[in-house]
Amino acid sequence: MSAVTSTRIVLASRPDGEPNPGNFRTETTKLPELSDGQVLLRTVYLSLDPYMRGRMSAAESYADPVEVGEVMVGVVVAQVVESRSPDVPSGSYVLSYSGWQTHAVADAGSVRLLDPDAAPLSTALGVLGMPGFTAYAGLLRIGRPQPGETVVVAAAAGPVGSAVGQIAKIHGARAVGIAGGPDKCAYVRDELGFDAVIDHRAPDFAEQLRAAVPGGIDVYFENVGGPVTAAVLPLLNLYARIPVCGLVSQYNAATAPEGPDRLPAFMGLILTKSLTVRGFIQSEFVREMYADFERDASRWLSEGRLKYREDVVDGLGNAPEAFLGMLHGTNFGKLVVRVGPEE
Structure with a gap:
């Protein structure tokens, strides 16, 4: 096959505080010919996720940053256009970490085959993918x-938070969601079946949250940080557990927050209430839990016990704007860019 041209979006510069469109640049490049064991991919869906903001920064983190001039990182669903591997046939659909580009060359061993008849392909980026597993x-x-x-889970209308509440219900717990705006709150309550939902934009948010958890909070799944967490902390029960998944309210901060040092009070709370606070990255649990997740989530989805919503944006060129909006909560559901058609 003749050389294929790929359109890609690269990191043009590192953001200082909040990212802006100037931090991205669109380029075209010719891809190399395939070697044995490689596949040529055509991107169908690109996942946009909050962790990408951290990868734009050079600050020390759990993963290496995207270098300036490199393709923005991201998980995609792609179709195999050409294959030099017997294990990944042409025409098949795969999950790949190819990033923000229309086409890519990848090692066959780095992709995972998907069954388009088992579930909509885009779910591999959401409820049946990394957010669901998280x-x-x-x-x-x-x-x-x-x-x-x-x-209690923050960002309850998002792909992670919505799954957290539903899985909690499946395991017999009471689920209380925190979301932004009446439409998202109605979705969490009426469509997902949470026991209660509170709008964090309400002027009396802290009072509403307290009323929604008369017996206190046993598990707080942390996605947001900031004022939401400040309202949750006084309501935690003895031996409460806090999985720390994300802190999206802080991702664009360029300086330390103003006000008094709240760390001593937080450490005191951990001690006096015997709290378990643990940050985690989903990849650390893949080996021991992913097979169970695939089995359980697929069954719950087919039974209608695990529901999802997607916010689909058309065109790779709209990825930067959609990503910037996501950091402000403008998306409603799992944010996916439709880069090309399913065939």
């Missing part, structure tokens, strides 16, 4: 909800 592993391994306990 909810499953963080809640069940760290949160350990028991029947009758109260689980």
Whole structure:
């Protein structure tokens, strides 16, 4: 096959505080010819996720940063256009870490085959993919909800938070969601079946949250940080567990927050209430839990016990704008870019 041209979005510069469109640049490049054991991919869906903000920064983190001039990192669903591997046939669909580009060359061993008849392909980026597994592993391994306990989750309308609440309900716990705006709150309550939901934009948010958890909070699944966490902390029960998945309210901060040092009070709370606070990255649980997740989530999805919502944006060129909006909560559901058609 003749050389294929790929359109890609690269990191043009590192953001200072909040990212802006100037931090991205669109390029075209010719891909190399395939070698044995490689596949040529055509991107169908690109996942946009909050962790990408951290990868734009050079600050020390759990993963290496994207270098300036490199393709933005991201998980994609792609179709195999050409294959030099017997294990990944042409025409098949795969999950790949190819990033923000229309085409890519990848090692066959680095992709995972998908069954387009088992579930919509885009779910491999959401409820049946990394966000769903993040909810499953963080809640069940760290949160350990028991029947009758109260689980509170921030960003409850998002792909991780929505799964957390539903899995908590499946395990017999009471699910209380925190979301932004009446539409998202209605979705969490009416479509997902949470026991209660509170709008964090309400002027009396802290009072509403307290009323929604009369028995206190046993598990708080942390996705947001900031004022939401400040309202949750006084309501935690003895031996409460806090899986720390994300802190999206802080990702764009360029300086330390103003006000008094709250660390001593937080450490005191950990001590006096015997709290378990653990940050985690979903990849650390893949080997021991992913097979169970695939089995359970697929069954729950087919039974209608695990529901999801997607926010689909068309065109790779719209990825930067959609990503910047996501950091402000403008998306409603799992944010996916449709880069090319399913065939």
